[in-house]
Structures are given as structure tokens and as C-alpha cells.
Amino acid sequence: MRVDYALLTDLYQITMAQGYWDAGKGREEACFSMYFRDYPFKGGFAVACGMAQLAEMVESYRFADDDVAYLAGLSAPGGGPLFSEDFLAYLADFRLTCDIDAVREGTVVFPHEPLVRVTGPIMECQLLETALLNCVNFQTLIATKAARVCLAAGDAPVAEFGLRRAQGLGGVWASRAAVVGGCASTSDVLAGKLFDIPVSGTHAHSWVMSFDDELTAFREYARIFPKNCVLLVDSYDVEQGIRNAITVGLEMRERGERLAGIRIDSGDLSWLARMARRMLDEAGLEDCGIVLSNDLDEHTIKSILDEGTPVTSWGVGTKLACAFDQPTLGGVYKLAAVREPGAEEWTNRLKISESAAKLTTPGVLDVRRYYHDDGRIAGDMVFDVTRPVDGREVIVDPVDDLRQKRLAGKRYETLLAPLARGGRAVLAPEDRSAMAARERARAGLATLDETQKRMLNPHTYPVGLEYGLFERRRELVASLRGIV
Amino acid sequence: MRVDYALLTDLYQITMAQGYWDAGKGREEACFSMYFRDYPFKGGFAVACGMAQLAEMVESYRFADDDVAYLAGLSAPGGGPLFSEDFLAYLADFRLTCDIDAVREGTVVFPHEPLVRVTGPIMECQLLETALLNCVNFQTLIATKAARVCLAAGDAPVAEFGLRRAQGLGGVWASRAAVVGGCASTSDVLAGKLFDIPVSGTHAHSWVMSFDDELTAFREYARIFPKNCVLLVDSYDVEQGIRNAITVGLEMRERGERLAGIRIDSGDLSWLARMARRMLDEAGLEDCGIVLSNDLDEHTIKSILDEGTPVTSWGVGTKLACAFDQPTLGGVYKLAAVREPGAEEWTNRLKISESAAKLTTPGVLDVRRYYHDDGRIAGDMVFDVTRPVDGREVIVDPVDDLRQKRLAGKRYETLLAPLARGGRAVLAPEDRSAMAARERARAGLATLDETQKRMLNPHTYPVGLEYGLFERRRELVASLRGIV
Numbered sequence: 001m002r003v004d005y006a007l008l009t010d011l012y013q014i015t016m017a018q019g020y021w022d023a024g025k026g027r028e029e030a031c032f033s034m035y036f037r038d039y040p041f042k043g044g045f046a047v048a049c050g051m052a053q054l055a056e057m058v059e060s061y062r063f064a065d066d067d068v069a070y071l072a073g074l075s076a077p078g079g080g081p082l083f084s085e086d087f088l089a090y091l092a093d094f095r096l097t098c099d100i101d102a103v104r105e106g107t108v109v110f111p112h113e114p115l116v117r118v119t120g121p122i123m124e125c126q127l128l129e130t131a132l133l134n135c136v137n138f139q140t141l142i143a144t145k146a147a148r149v150c151l152a153a154g155d156a157p158v159a160e161f162g163l164r165r166a167q168g169l170g171g172v173w174a175s176r177a178a179v180v181g182g183c184a185s186t187s188d189v190l191a192g193k194l195f196d197i198p199v200s201g202t203h204a205h206s207w208v209m210s211f212d213d214e215l216t217a218f219r220e221y222a223r224i225f226p227k228n229c230v231l232l233v234d235s236y237d238v239e240q241g242i243r244n245a246i247t248v249g250l251e252m253r254e255r256g257e258r259l260a261g262i263r264i265d266s267g268d269l270s271w272l273a274r275m276a277r278r279m280l281d282e283a284g285l286e287d288c289g290i291v292l293s294n295d296l297d298e299h300t301i302k303s304i305l306d307e308g309t310p311v312t313s314w315g316v317g318t319k320l321a322c323a324f325d326q327p328t329l330g331g332v333y334k335l336a337a338v339r340e341p342g343a344e345e346w347t348n349r350l351k352i353s354e355s356a357a358k359l360t361t362p363g364v365l366d367v368r369r370y371y372h373d374d375g376r377i378a379g380d381m382v383f384d385v386t387r388p389v390d391g392r393e394v395i396v397d398p399v400d401d402l403r404q405k406r407l408a409g410k411r412y413e414t415l416l417a418p419l420a421r422g423g424r425a426v427l428a429p430e431d432r433s434a435m436a437a438r439e440r441a442r443a444g445l446a447t448l449d450e451t452q453k454r455m456l457n458p459h460t461y462p463v464g465l466e467y468g469l470f471e472r473r474r475e476l477v478a479s480l481r482g483i484v
Numbered sequence: 485m486r487v488d489y490a491l492l493t494d495l496y497q498i499t500m501a502q503g504y505w506d507a508g509k510g511r512e513e514a515c516f517s518m519y520f521r522d523y524p525f526k527g528g529f530a531v532a533c534g535m536a537q538l539a540e541m542v543e544s545y546r547f548a549d550d551d552v553a554y555l556a557g558l559s560a561p562g563g564g565p566l567f568s569e570d571f572l573a574y575l576a577d578f579r580l581t582c583d584i585d586a587v588r589e590g591t592v593v594f595p596h597e598p599l600v601r602v603t604g605p606i607m608e609c610q611l612l613e614t615a616l617l618n619c620v621n622f623q624t625l626i627a628t629k630a631a632r633v634c635l636a637a638g639d640a641p642v643a644e645f646g647l648r649r650a651q652g653l654g655g656v657w658a659s660r661a662a663v664v665g666g667c668a669s670t671s672d673v674l675a676g677k678l679f680d681i682p683v684s685g686t687h688a689h690s691w692v693m694s695f696d697d698e699l700t701a702f703r704e705y706a707r708i709f710p711k712n713c714v715l716l717v718d719s720y721d722v723e724q725g726i727r728n729a730i731t732v733g734l735e736m737r738e739r740g741e742r743l744a745g746i747r748i749d750s751g752d753l754s755w756l757a758r759m760a761r762r763m764l765d766e767a768g769l770e771d772c773g774i775v776l777s778n779d780l781d782e783h784t785i786k787s788i789l790d791e792g793t794p795v796t797s798w799g800v801g802t803k804l805a806c807a808f809d810q811p812t813l814g815g816v817y818k819l820a821a822v823r824e825p826g827a828e829e830w831t832n833r834l835k836i837s838e839s840a841a842k843l844t845t846p847g848v849l850d851v852r853r854y855y856h857d858d859g860r861i862a863g864d865m866v867f868d869v870t871r872p873v874d875g876r877e878v879i880v881d882p883v884d885d886l887r888q889k890r891l892a893g894k895r896y897e898t899l900l901a902p903l904a905r906g907g908r909a910v911l912a913p914e915d916r917s918a919m920a921a922r923e924r925a926r927a928g929l930a931t932l933d934e935t936q937k938r939m940l941n942p943h944t945y946p947v948g949l950e951y952g953l954f955e956r957r958r959e960l961v962a963s964l965r966g967i968v
Contacts (some may be wrong), residue, residue, distance in 0.1 A: 001485070001486070001487060001488065002485070002486060003485060003653065004485065004674055004677075007673045007674040007677055008647070008653075008656070008672075008673075008674045009647070009672075009673055009674075010645055010647060010648070010671035010672065010673070010685055011671050011672075011673050011676075011683045011684060011685035012671065012685030012686055012687055012688060013685075013688075014673065015685055015686075015687065015709070015712070016687050016688060016690070016691050018708070019687070019691065019704070019705060019708050019709065020694070022708045023704045023708065025694065028694070030690075030694065032690075066677075067677070070673075070676070070677040071673075074676075074683065076709070076711040076712040077684070077711065077712055077744065078710070078711025078712055078742070078744065079711055080711055082712065122690075122694055126688075126690060129648070129688075130647050130648045133648035133649070134647055134648055134649075134650060134652060134653075134655055135652065137648065137649060138650070138651050138652045139652070161494055163492070163493075163494060163614050163618055164494070164613070164614045164617035164618055164621065164817075165617070165618075165621060165812040165813075165814065166618060166622070166651070166654070166812075167622050167650070167651035167652070167654035167655075167658070167806060167811065167812075168618060168619065168622045168623070168651070168653065168654030168656075168657045168658070169487065169492075169618075169652065169653040169654055169656075169657070170650070170651035170652030170653055170654030170655070171618055171651075171654070172492070172652075172653075173652045173653070174651070174652070187494035187495050187496065188492075188493075188494065188495075189491045189492075189493055189494070189495050189498065189554075189555075190488055190491040190492045190493075192495070192554070192558075193488075193491055193550075193551065193554040199495045199558065200495060200561070201494055201495035201496030201497075201499055202496055202499075203496055203499065203500050203503070204496060204497075204500060204610075204613075205818075205819075205835050206500070206514075206516075206606075206610060206818070206819040207500050207503065209819045209833045209834075209835060210504070210509065210512070210514065210606055210819060210822060210833075220503070220507045221503060224502070224503050224506045224507065225499070225503065225560070226562070227560040227561065227562025227563055227564055228499070228560040228561055228562055228566065235835060235836075236835075236836050236964060237836075258562070260561065260562065266837060266842075318812050318814070322651060322806075322811040322812045323811070324811055324812065327651065327806040327807070327808055327811035328649040328650075328651075328802050328806045328808065329649075330649065330802070333648075334690070335689075335690040335693045335694060338694060349693045349694075350693075351689050351693060351719060351720075352719075352720050352721075353750060358750075480720060
């Protein structure tokens with residue numbers, strides 16, 4: 001799908017770009033950090049996603065002739081054209097030159113640490129903001145939701161099938177993000193084709209309803225799809241539906257085939273699944289699986305499994321594809337430093353706020369992830385790559401500076417990796433693959449303590465600012481408060 | 485944006501299509517109804533949207549060569565190719581032939597009435613399901629949310645600017661739906677270009693932060709954009725920000741220009757806006773507007789206005805673009821009737837459920853909207869176009885049959901209009917225009933009683949099944965319960 005990323009932006013980004021240009025700041029360099037402030041879903045982690053689309057955006061970023069013509073037709077509210085001819089001519093030839101660093105897709109991430117860092121002419125940084133946030137916010141949200149759902153489901157695979165209730169075309173990337181977060185497959189064929197992820201599906205109630213009776217519908221389905229036969233048993237009456245499925249399952253066995261499963265999509269799933277298991281087992285169809293679906297999320301899945309219900313696999317739609325209980329991540333993209341063209345040194349920038357949680361972090365930021373000897377993660381340090389790290393390797397919670405932790409002596413890795421250099425995407429193929437990101441997420445989640453993966457009231461993982469960075473931020477706040 | 489609508493579907497739709505084909509039902513005709521069951525946002529109405537994209541979908545619906553190649557590569561879980569070569573050859577030549585009828589975009593609609601009706605070969609109806617629901621569910625949701633926000637805002641225009649927090653590319657259609665629902669403009673440039681809707685915007689905190697001080701940033705912005713100058717005053721300290729804006733506003737006046745407004749994006753908006761109004765008025769800048777933004781929705785807007793706060797316009801982002809408090813509509817698409825190829829008569833189909841609200845309505849459905857003499861709407865009747873309407877024109881609530889209402893003698897109009905005939909889109913240009921849909925929504929909302937537009941606990945508008953249809957449905961339920 002070809003997306004016109006240059007126009008996938010808020011008008012004010014282009015207005016400001018013209019402003020920077022007119023103000024002689026066209027070559028001034030800036031560094032922006034993208035991060036989120038709050039754990040989604042009241043959980044204890046997030047799974048980063050959206051970086052593959054970011055790379056695609058960088059690759060195709062152009063103002064096409066009809067884009068420029070469209071912008072040329074816009075008027076200022078007070079009259080006259082909104083954009084100058086000079087600036088429009090500049091846009092027509094515009095090419096990205098910035099550097100982008102980002103965590104790899106599937107990386108487990110936490111609030112207040114940069115997921116993406118953009119460094120380059122301030123105009124470029126500004127032009128990229130909206131599309132970058134649109135992409136990373138949403139996909140990280142869905143990958144995180146999927147990880148929660150899959151953690152709840154344990155060993156049983158989860159198929160994502162929320163496209164019909166998804167937010168328009170966002171659903172196509174939701175399907176990909178769901179797989180990155182841990183889903184085994186998606187029903188979304190376009191996502192399957194675009195992103196090389198597994199697709200799966202059974203049949204709908206309409207299949208059953210289109211025949212005069214359910215047994216005939218089941219027999220026809222089994223005849224046509226003997227290697228793929230999962231029968232939906234709740235079109236009319238679940239108990240009778242299971243009996244009809246058993247009839248067909250036994251007929252399939254006679255022919256040397258196998259009824260792969262039945263699916264239940266309404267009613268009390270836990271009660272019905274246990275009834276189905278008994279009926280199937282009594283009929284000798286122990287190898288027939290049970291698929292459950294119907295408005296499931298991590299909480300309903302956990303509750304069904306807590307009752308000891310036997311479930312072979314899950315179908316999760318609406319509540320996953322639009323992240324029903326929290327449909328947006330709220331990630332932000334903030335100016336963190338500026339410098340004159342050609343200068344070596346960065347000048348830190350900060351936005352003050354009445355709320356400590358909304359204070360930005362200045363500097364050219366990256367993240368060190370420290371590990372315990374047993375492989376579990378010990379703490380994340382947000383640091384400024386242009387300054388020395390204080391030897392004590394102490395982190396200070398960005399919102400509550402009484403929370404501090406010393407990490408010296410532990411091994412660590414650095415999270416940001418190059419995504420673009422000089423305006424060209426440099427993300428390796430293995431860093432664009434959804435299935436590789438899925439494996440990275442699985443491995444990353446395994447480094448969390450179980451208490452940090454609890455669905456409600458999880459143990460908070462330590463993330464903080466490197467001590468020197470914390471002190472520089474405090475001084476900058478004091479200085480700005482002194483000025484204003 | 486070119487979308488591959490043929491693959492924008494759940495895998496099981498294509499699987500079932502092959503099933504219908506193999507079962508010799510390829511030419512069997514079906515009629516499906518798309519409707520929703522519950523009022524979104526606990527409100528009293530919805531605004532239909534998504535029909536323009538439906539028409540675009542019909543026009544571009546093809547399985548391209550690479551789509552067919554992708555499908556040919558899929559395997560059944562039990563081994564072997566999922567789709568047969570014959571069926572794939574059929575898909576390669578597939579063209580839609582169905583009829584689609586839909587309410588016009590912007591029409592005020594209610595639960596249990598068909599928004600879209602698809603009539604044609606059952607395979608086609610099935611293939612269209614997912615994309616149709618994806619499109620109409622989401623856009624109707626956002627248009628409805630926007631209508632609520634704009635009703636709360638009263639005369640002050642609302643600008644939508646949620647793209648950065650929207651669900652990926654869904655955000656582009658969210659921007660269009662927001663305008664259909666009543667927003668005056670969107671920040672989303674791509675939506676502006678694609679859908680010919682007004683775009684607007686001011687500047688961000690980063691503009692201010694990129695300068696050494698706020699006053700310089702404001703002066704530069706005013707110099708560059710004298711006809712479009714709205715200054716964001718909360719980067720450091722709102723009171724000082726307003727003072728700086730006043731300084732610039734007075735300088736502009738000296739030059740014969742006008743400071744159009746200030747924007748406040750954090751803090752207690754109501755308190756700050758009243759302070760700003762006093763300060764601006766005392767400085768003689770009575771013509772400087774006040775724009776408020778920051779996580780607004782219909783409830784916060786109403787609360788701010790209830791305090792008598794003077795607001796010139798609103799910017800609404802996150803909570804509108806992803807419909808934060810209810811991010812999906814939950815509309816369904818149900819088989820309602822079938823007939824053999826060439827047959828005149830339809831056979832009604834019904835899905836029974838344990839819950840009365842989930843029972844489907846059989847028949848080839850349309851809606852009559854009845855009006856009081858004063859122009860207010862009186863009641864909506866869901867009826868079967870292939871059967872005579874009972875002369876009493878009584879409607880029966882589909883969930884509670886004790887609620888009935890007689891509508892005979894009132895004037896009415898019929899809501900469904902042709903969107904496609906024989907697989908070709910026939911929607912008129914005026915029925916594809918977002919701005920025309922916006923006007924239709926405005927006019928439609930004016931036909932509701934004020935009590936039906938209340939934000940919480942609204943008066944319920946009467947919608948019911950035509951009496952004969954209600955009786956046929958009851959008989960069909962009894963007959964199906966007898967069979968199973």
C-alpha cells in the first residue's frame with residue numbers, strides 16, 4: 001500500500017517548517033525524543049512496534065507534485081496563500097537528511113525512555129513528528145495488548161481477527177503488531193500478504209445459516225475442507241451444534257480424516273467448553289480441539305483458564321485490534337536539544353510543566369539496559385550520549401527523585417540502533433521482519449520477572465535518568481523558572 | 485491512497501467463498517444487513533459514515549495477480565494448498581455483480597436499523613463483509629463522536645487534530661468522519677487533500693522552545709504569519725505567555741495587523757481562559773480569540789462552558805480521533821434472506837441467540853423515517869421491501885415487544901438509497917462529498933428533539949420492526965426452536 005507520508009501530518013508542522021525556514025533556522029539542528037509516559041493497560045511493560053513502517057516512511061518521503069499543488073491552494077485564515085512560493089519550491093525538492101535511531105521492533109520498553117530519536121535540521125524533525133507518532137504510538141499499543149493477551153493464554157495459540165471492528169485501515173498494521181506481540185496468526189489477509197505473517201480462519205455463522213440445516217452445513221464444510229475443518233457450533237443451539245459436529249467428526253474419522261476442532265463464539269464460554277470437552281471425549285474425539293472466541297481479552301482469558309477450562313486455541317478480535325480498554329498510547333515527541341549548523345556542542349532544551357510527569361528530558365538520549373547475572377533485566381538508564389556517564393551508574397526516577405538505584409558492575413546493552421542515516425533508511429532486513437520482532441518480544445518478555453508481567457498491579461521495573469542527566473535537568477528547570 | 489480492498493478481509497471469507505463455490509452455491513443469492521445494536525457513547529443517536537469509501541471499494545474491487553499468487557501460496561493447516569486452482573482462476577477473473585443500498589452519509593441513524601444492505605451471490609456478500617464493516621463501523625463511530633463534541637461546543641468551531649494519537653492510517657478517515665460529524669476543520673493534511681475538507685493549525689511548543697526565549701518566538705511567528713497568528717502560550721508559564729502574546733498583539737496592531745488568538749493547551753483550561761480573557765480585554769485586545777485544547781471531549785467541553793468560560797474555538801484530538809471512551813461501534817453484518825438463482829421469492833434467515841438483543845432480523849430490509857408535522861422525527865420503521873406493510877403502520881421494539889407505536893398518517897421517507905447496482909458504484913458525487921454529508925448531519929440532528937441529544941441518559945427515539953415483520957420473525961424463531 002503506497003502511503004503519502006509527507007502529507008500524513010498536522011498542518012502546523014508544515015506551517016512551522018515554513019516558519020523555521022523564514023526565520024533563518026532552516027539549517028539549525030535539533031534532537032527530538034519520542035517516548036510515552038504511562039504504562040498502557042495498567043500493566044508493567046510495553047512492546048515497541050512500528051519501526052518497520054518508520055523505515056518505509058523514510059524511504060518514500062517526498063512531496064509529490066500534486067502534494068505541492070494542494071498546499072499551494074491553501075489560504076491563510078486572514079487571506080492570501082498560506083505558503084510562499086519559495087517555500088513550496090523548496091518542498092518540491094525536499095529530501096530527508098536526518099538521522100533516526102530507534103529501539104528494535106519487539107523490544108520490551110518502559111515509560112520515559114526514548115523509543116525513537118530524530119537528529120537533524122529542525123524542519124525535518126518537525127515534518128516527521130505526526131506520522132512518526134501515529135505509527136509508533138499505535139503499533140506499540142497493539143503489540144503490548146497482544147503480549148498481554150498471549151501471556152494470559154499461556155501455551156494455547158491466539159489468532160487475531162479484529163479487522164471488522166478495527167479503526168479503519170489502522171487494522172492492517174494492528175494485525176501485524178498483534179503478531180509481533182505474540183499472536184500466532186491473524187485473519188487479516190492483506191496483513192498476511194504485506195507483512196509475511198501467518199493467516200488463519202474457520203467459518204462464520206452465515207455458512208451454517210445459508211444451508212437448510214446445521215448438519216448439512218457441517219458435512220459440506222468437512223467435505224470441502226477435510227484438512228482444515230473447525231466447525232462453529234453456536235449458530236442455533238450449542239449442545240445440538242456439538243452433537244452435529246461429533247456426527248461429522250466420526251464420519252471424517254471413518255474416511256481417515258480428522259475434525260480439527262469446534263469453535264464456540266457465544267454464551268458462557270467456560271461452561272460450554274467444558275461441556276464440549278466431555279461430549280467430544282465421550283464420543284472418542286479426544287483429538288478434536290476447542291477454539292473459543294467472543295469479545296475476549298487478557299482478563300476474560302485468564303478467568304476462563306483459572307476455572308480449569310480446556311482450550312486448544314483462542315480467537316481474539318475487537319478488544320485486541322482497537323485496544324478497547326485504552327485505545328491510544330499517548331506517546332509524545334519532544335524537542336530535547338538544539339545546535340547551530342556546524343556546531344559540535346548541543347544546547348539542551350526543556351519544556352516545563354506543572355506536572356513532574358510531563359517535564360521533558362533534555363539531551364541526546366539513549367538507553368542502557370542492565371542485566372542481573374541470571375539474565376533478568378535489572379534496570380534501564382536513560383543517558384545523554386554526548387556526556388560522560390557518572391561512574392556510580394545511578395538512575396533516578398524521572399517523576400520521583402527519591403527513587404534511585406545503583407547499577408554499576410552489571411552488564412548492559414544499549415537500546416537505540418540506527419534506523420536512518422543522512423535521510424536514508426538503514427534498518428536491516430532482520431529488523432523489519434514481523435516474525436523476527438515477535439521472537440525478540442518473546443525473548444525480551446522472558447527477561448522480565450513474573451511479578452512485572454502481572455496483569456494488575458504489576459511490580460514496577462526500575463527506569464531512571466542517569467544521575468548527571470538528572471542533575472542537568474534539575475538545573476535547567478531552576479534556570480527556566482528563574483527566567484520566567 | 486490505493487487500497488487492496490479484495491484482500492482487506494478475514495481469511496475465512498475467502499475460504500467460505502470457495503466453500504460456497506464447491507458446494508454449488510456459487511450463484512445462490514443472499515441478502516445481508518449491516519446494523520449496530522447499541523447506541524455509541526451511551527448517547528441517543530449515531531451519524532452514518534463510510535459510504536463514500538464503500539463506493540470506492542466497489543469501484544476498485546479486484547483480485548490482482550499478486551493477490552492470487554499470494555493466496556495460491558497458502559497451505560491448509562492439515563497440509564496441501566488451502567485454495568484450489570479452479571477457485572483461484574475464478575478469483576483472478578472475479579468482478580462484483582451485487583447491489584448495495586445504504587443510508588446517505590451524514591444521516592442520523594439508530595440501533596437495529598440497516599445502514600447497508602447487500603444483495604447478490606452469497607459469495608460476493610461474504611467477500612465484502614469484513615471491509616464493509618471495517619469501513620462503516622469506524623467512520624460511523626467517529627462521525628457520531630464528533631457530532632457529540634460539536635453539540636457540546638455549541639457555536640464555537642471545533643478543529644480535529646488527533647492524527648498523532650489515532651489508530652494508524654485509520655486516522656485519515658477519522659479526520660474525514662470528524663468533519664462529517666460537524667468539525668469545522670482537521671489538522672490532517674492528507675485528509676484535506678484526499679477528501680476536500682478544510683485544514684487548520686497553529687504552532688507547537690517546539691516552535692517556542694527552539695528560540696532562546698518565548699517573546700522572540702512569538703515575534704518571529706507574528707512576523708512570518710501575520711494573517712494566521714495564533715500563539716501557544718503555555719510552553720513555560722501561562723500568565724507570562726499571555727503577557728508576551730499581548731506584547732506581540734499590540735505590536736501587530738501598530739502594524740495594522742491582528743493577533744488572531746492565543747491557545748492554551750495545559751492546566752485548568754477554564755480558569756486560565758477566563759484569566760486570559762481579562763488580561764486580553766484589559767490590554768485592548770478584545771478581538772483576540774481564545775483557543776482551548778488538551779484531552780478534550782464532549783463532557784469536558786460542556787463543563788468548561790457551564791462555568792461561563794469564553795472560548796472562541798476548540799482543538800480536539802485524542803479523545804475524538806480514536807473515540808477514546810468507546811473505540812469501536814460493534815456493527816454486524818448478518819445474513820437475512822436467501823434465494824435460488826432466478827427465483828423471485830426470498831427465504832428468510834435468522835440467527836437465534838440466547839439474548840433478544842442479538843437476534844437478527846430476517847428479510848430484505850429498509851427503513852421508513854416518519855416525521856411529526858413540526859419537522860421533528862417521530863419514529864423509524866424497519867420493514868421488508870418484498871412484503872406489504874401492515875396498514876396500521878405499527879412498530880414493535882426489536883428487543884422489548886411491549887414497546888409499540890403507531891405511525892399511520894405521518895409523512896415518511898425511506899432511508900436506503902442505491903450505492904451500487906450490478907457491482908458498479910452508482911453513488912452520486914453529492915453523496916460522496918464530506919461537506920455535503922456534514923450538512924446532512926447538521927440538518928438531521930436538527931430534526932431530533934433536544935432530549936434525544938442529551939449527553940447522558942438521553943430520551944430514546946422509537947425504532948421498531950414493522951408489525952408484520954415482527955410477527956414473521958417471531959414465527960421463525962418458534963420454528964427454529966422447534967427444529968433444533
